[in-house]
Amino acid sequence: MNTKYSDLIDQTYYFPQEEFSLEGTQLKFHDINLMELVKEYGAPLKFTYLPRISENISRAKGWFKHAMEKHDYPGTYNYCYCTKSSHFEHVLNEALKNDIHIETSSAFDINIVEELKKSGKITNDTWVLCNGFKRDQYIANISKLLNGGHRNCIPIIDNYEELDLLSENIDGKFEVGIRIASEEEPKFEFYTSRLGIGYKNIVPFYKKQLEDNEQVDLRMLHFFINTGIRDTAYYWNELSKCLKVYISLKKICPTLDSLNIGGGFPIKNSLAFDYDYQYMVDEIINQIKLACEEAEVEPPHIFTEFGSFTVGESGGAIYEVLYQKQQNDREKWNMINSSFITTLPDTWAISKKFVMLAINRWNDEYERVLLGGLTCDSDDYYNSEQHTNAIYLPKFKRDKPLYIGFFNTGAYQDTIGGFGGLQHCLIPQPRHILLDRDKDGKLTSKLFSEQQEASEMLDILGYNSKN
Structure with missing residues (x-):
């Protein structure tokens, strides 16, 4: 019986795809080992893969060039x-x-x-x-x-x-x-x-x-x-x-x-x-x-x-599943270590869906879950994928950390969420890194911003004012 998470993905989609592949039990995005990023920078984590911006611009220019030549x-x-x-x-x-x-x-x-x-x-x-x-x-x-x-x-x-x-x-x-x-x-x-x-x-x-x-x-x-x-x-x-x-x-x-x-x-x-x-x-x-x-x-x-086409597919967010709450005989809530309202506000505001995949543990059995954020708001959740009304992830285990990724999140989310400002329930903005490749194609990473600290929010709120 096919019960592994990798079996589920393989039988549901054509996989691997252009930007997604598997190395052992771990997901790679544009040949980037995402678990290595987690080990280096921690989670929650946002990243921007800069080369994808140029790739999409080049693709669009190529489509229009071809069409204009074809139709003279x-x-x-x-x-x-x-x-x-x-x-x-x-x-x-x-x-x-x-x-x-x-x-x-x-x-x-x-x-x-x-x-x-x-x-x-x-x-x-x-x-x-x-x-x-x-x-x-x-x-x-x-x-x-x-x-x-x-x-x-x-x-x-x-x-x-x-x-x-x-x-x-x-x-x-x-x-x-x-x-x-x-x-x-x-x-x-x-x-x-x-x-x-x-x-x-x-x-x-x-x-x-x-x-x-x-x-x-x-x-x-x-x-x-x-x-x-x-x-x-x-x-x-x-x-x-x-x-x-x-x-x-x-x-x-x-x-x-x-x-x-x-x-x-x-x-x-x-x-x-x-x-x-x-x-x-x-x-x-x-x-x-x-x-x-x-x-x-x-x-x-x-x-x-x-706009979105230029920058959207360059962005991603990685979260850790902290805990699982079984609220009734059917609903299992996987609680992430961040907030959807804070970090992916379109999921809350307009019910937008992003590509969502497990980062690790692809050979484990899967289960149907709901994803909940850390705020006290009942709307801080993610409950389905674009193609189906459910989410499936490797089974939660206390002794085996599970990381999940949301991809193609590069447009609007930080602007709507108020990057660097006050966030819902004061959930901090995650650490954000910039991913690029040098002239030899080697991946480089650079810390763009640290995770927000309490003092930054207190400054905005006026508590640290000398007056």
Whole structure:
């Protein structure tokens, strides 16, 4: 009878996979011995595997290059990193090695852009696309960037007032984009995105405020889908509506030459994950070209703004199972030595699932369990995998420590969790390490931050104030 944890994984999925393999009874991630990391740094532990960021950027560039060559597409492709997914310097440093551009969401993003310019990581040739709802500080920062000579900064108009606010603060001529307020999926709680300008209102808005405006040129149309780029009738229908708007605008606006297809690629959230990236890119490029040729307008240059896809698959978290509580005849709770609300807040906020696997003891028998965090909140738990409504792990044994890993957690979790700040029930932020490879391919590790100490939280709370 197949009762080992390794048997369960083997009979449920195709295993090993690109990033996951087994060495004896221990899991390896991108050929990294995770138990060695635990021995060196302890657990709970967060890590960022930097090479995966560059790998994903290269993959996406390759898909678009292939599709554009296949369809003889006349425009260019520009990869933008959506900084809100992770603002950390080590993430931007790795991403910017790959000749990419930046998409911002709020005022302080521009401060990061200025720091990156000072260090030579980006130049005036780098596109900076400024999305988001803009008020005083964001307007001021965008204006400062443009007035300082960064003419490749394109504010994306989100509401009718922004154009006047920008015009009042920016010296000389500048370019803008317009964001389409796409319709949400039928099952969503509301019909239309709160961001952008409605499909029917874009052409009238252009004619009223931009067509005869000598200070501003319309350069870009921005199309964002909240669900991301997926092979669904909903996505293709929204893309079709977007192209109709682009064509209508292009016929009356000669300066319009770029389309930003926002809404990112999905990332792997299960060992059963299956997504044909190349097919999707091929079809997007094909549909854009066909629609433009039929309307006899020049196809646009393509921009994408991938956030989670850029950084998500670089991140992971490792926990130790401290104790098992059997609360009734069916439910066994494995208590981890951290908190999901603190360290993986999307599991609590939007019931997001990540790839979850045991790190060690793969030859032990398995059991069905629930995972509980250390806080006193009943919502601090993880109860199922993406493909099934259950979690299976090697059986808990007091004398045989069990470590578990959550993978592809690199986007948003530290930002939402408030890295370095106060955490739910004051559960400390785990130690965080950066994993990289040198020019010979040898793995290197560097401590990015220690686990939070009580004194740091007391400082924030005011208890250590000298006053």
